[in-house]
Amino acid sequence: MQNILSVQSLTKKFDDFTAVKDISFNVETGSIFAFLGPNGAGKSTTIKMLTTVLKPTSGKISINGFNVLKEQDQARASFGIVFQDPSLDEELTAYENIVYHAVIYKVPKKERDERIKKALEIVGLWNRREDYVKNYSGGMKRRLEIARALVHYPKILFLDEPTVGLDPQTRNSIWSHIRGLNKEKGMTIFLTTHYMEEAEAVADQIAIIDHGKIIESGTVEEIKKRTETQSLEEAFLKLTGRDIRDDNIGDKTRKRRGIRRRIRH
């Protein structure tokens, strides 16, 4: 099988703090790949580099055969993304947001209306399409972002904690649709989530990142076997420890506050 995404020695530094340290991995075309890790591990930073939002400090990325750093437009045309943090225009209606997306992603005019309708129906927002996004609930906004990413059938879809804050009904409906897209259209899915049972249920391949480094990767079965655990959640806890992360404190602050950084390998 071919790799739709290939990452080599990817590193990102924010001032003197290294958020992503020299990671390398491949994602097979047509697979579902889960990128897991505790808060602040570097998942979103990695996704932002993969999707041209952030410039890597060093390293190579290729998506669908295009060099993400040099052939940005071709790479951009190959992926879709649902960011972790909000990215909707609240002063527009849901429908206007999604039309905007369809146009800038060059969805053929003939197919536009139908695809938009379908995407909004999947997330149950078709009847609320004329509402302003600012009047939506948090979960509705999230559903709209997911629907939006589904209108331009990308080759690879990045989902950064897509189902956070959603009710179980919606989560089920979204995952079953995403799996459908994966099976029928061969769309590769790259996701992050903190719900281990979701990852266990959908992912073909898993990589676990902690403190900016990939510490484990493989199929769910392989990881469970290697860690001698019964579930992905146990394996995850065993690999990453049970401490809560001092999220959002960079090295600089740590030094300034005199907090000694726990060093792990």
Add this chain to the structure above:
Amino acid sequence: MIEVIYILWLRQLKHYWRSKPRLLGSLGQPLLFLVTFGFGFGPMYASASGGGNYLDFLAPGIVSMSILFTAVFSGLEVIWDRQFGFLKETMVAPISRTEIMIGKTLGGATIAMIQGLIVLSLTYVLGFRILSLASLALGLVFMFLIAIFFTGLGLAIASMMKDMQGFQLIMNFLIMPIFFLSGALFPLENLPKAIYFISRIDPLTYGVDGLRGAIAGMSTFGVFNDLVVIGLLSVLVCTVGAFLFSKVEA
């Protein structure tokens, strides 16, 4: 290409129409300037210029002012987009940075034009008259170029700013001086050397002078020269803006 630019443009116009307080609020300042300066300095101007009508001098200046502020503001809206996260949506799309720059510049410039036209109608109510339809047409060209230049400038600045913190700085140390030293309010003659020099490197000077030449028949540099200067500057600022946009991290 055209459709992408159109949808970016349309989004900005929708924002503008839907924000009625902003629309009305931004008319208050030009009206205030027209009335207070118009009546306040009118007599002084008349005696100094030997019977000239200050409103004829002031009206093009105030129209330019409203275009200046609206245009810069639309440009800086990108920073809001960044803070609310929407900028990412546009920046990761497979569209060229030039398309984004053109769409946003045209959107902001259109809004600034509308605002300028409303102020122009206000000056009509106050008694300002344009010489002929041809002068109006030429005046519209200048209004459009002023709008393009300053939207482009706003966008170029916004692409380098991370948040709204620097906004006041830009307003007080760049836009306000640009306005006050452009000859919008008073003639740029018999000035101290330093002020004279600054007024000549102020892009708005040529916009105001050209617009005044077109619709009020008074020009210092000649309408054609003004047209060349502001036209070239608009092209330049948009090119620089498109380049800066290609470097933006959302």
